[in-house]
Amino acid sequence: MSQLSGSVVIVTGGGRGIGEAICTEVAAQGADVAVADLDEERATTVAAGLVAKHGVRAIGVGVDVANPAAVTAAVATVETELGPITGIVNNAGIDVIGRFVDSDPQTWDRLIDVNLKGTIQFTRAVLDGMISRSAGRIVNVASDAGRVGSSGEVVYSATKGGVIAFSKALAREVAKDQITVNAVCPGPTDTALLGQVAEVSQKLYDGLARAVPMRRIGQPGDIAPAVAFLLSPGAGYITGQTLSVSGGLTMA
Template structure:
């Protein structure tokens, strides 16, 4: 039986590419989504991937949702924490609601999604946890103190959890994408987008499938010695050592 994989925010953008890549690699994939039922159902019809709706910032909803996935598909052996939102604004104008919403979805979800599956992974002696951070969690970004703080927290969470669980056969890794050609980036004004691309040494936006390819590798048996690592995929825009 193929390993069960949960991808949060798995029906759109980078998450959709990850879900598709894992299914093509032979995994049983459950893709979660927050609110857009119409697009999620269209994604399910197109790909045949199982979709589940819940709010990743809600601990009770995550526990219930993951229990449903395991009852219907089997134990979760691979978790991709991809879901994230932005509520940008300069810090001096930012409301606490803007701050809290981004931290809840982007960072609290590391706990709410991972806690319900970690004991099962430990008991079985195998697990793969792959967390999607961001270039802006590494270098910061003006107008994104909330997002940058959350994504930097994802990196710290990854490194600590990796150390706690390595001896149990569980790897925990982090991917920090740069600017990827998704609907969100496509909505950026053309002149701004040109400036962004000018700052990327390879001269183009990344592809969601490039992120998915790394996720598929890290989910595999051959990646057992990769853990606690921060993998940058940004076309050379920001070169970091972790």
């Protein structure tokens, strides 16, 4: 497949889990890929694997999405090494499972800084170039928790709801520039983040799997094709949308 040939896509949180699966999928479809992750060594390893397996150009970039200066520097590095960024996937995110009444302001701030402000900051860093070229694809990985709420993830749910709202509002502003902005909302997915749920309560984890109509927890590879489609030319008339990829758990 070569749906994304000629594209330069940056994926935040690309070193593991859903982010790594997205990097693999878009590279398989011909995109050059910047794997951006807090763990630069892991990002570089993933990028090297993409080059070897798919023959695309790929680089690993170490970046804390909560640090505006680091975000600006990362975007400059990618555009120097790979060329103008045509697509961005804001996937980096963190969570802390627990009751809201047991949480603290420091945790709230970190969740907001990474999940919401990180998405906003990275988007802002690539947007001027996209506007100047009258082309661009922005895909923000939110969560079904941001649509319907999730016990034990109150502030996380708030940040992901913010990502959804941000995506819709920005989509309205930049549609005239031929830039699309969409959100993908994974349901329960087999990642380190969901592993926290099992650590807190295996019963809760097992209950999540039973609640999914398809009767299984999602895999990172289930999410990646939806993201790749929204980056593709075929999605050029789709913007401001929120797509749940959840095995039917959320139907709204």
